[in-house]
Amino acid sequence: MKLIDFHTHHESLQGEVVIQQGVHSWGIHPCQAAEEENYTFLYSREWMALGECGLDRLCQTSWDIQERVFRKQIQLSEELRTPLILHCVRAHAEMLALQKELRTSMPWICHGFRGKPEQMRQLTAHGWYLSFGTFFNEESVRLCPPELLLTETDDKPIAVRSVYERIAQVRGISVAALAAQMWKNYEKLFGKRSI
């Protein structure tokens, strides 16, 4: 069974199915929001998801611009019926507030999730998917609802198999069982769209 890498900046290394940033997903990162605020989105059929986009308390971009650019992308994700891949640094409460205010209906995927179980519970209770990569809180991985858990390598030059092995070990399941769950989640997120 092929493994899925739900968010990566590189091409498939070992035959994995990849959602490659800049190819299958496209968005304005909060740290680049000032330069790209007026970018016009040219819809591409290759897109499976919009992002990564979001809010980042630690980057230089002013909060106003970050929020404006993020709101635009939330709106676009709703219009295009496309899931959102989120870059979220110390801004979970603000994002949850936006999700509520804008009454979004599309899936939100928090990529590179490293939070503790308490935050994991809060976000999954709001339907967020949590994508785990090379660094994660083991308790959060162990307790995350299987239907909302995803796997990624992000910008690390590694095959996603190593992430699967660690997550499977933490959850006490086989890599094959994890892979089967990831395919279920993939189909739920993207339907019949395929790469």
Ligand SMILES: [Zn+2]
């Ligand atoms: Zn990334």
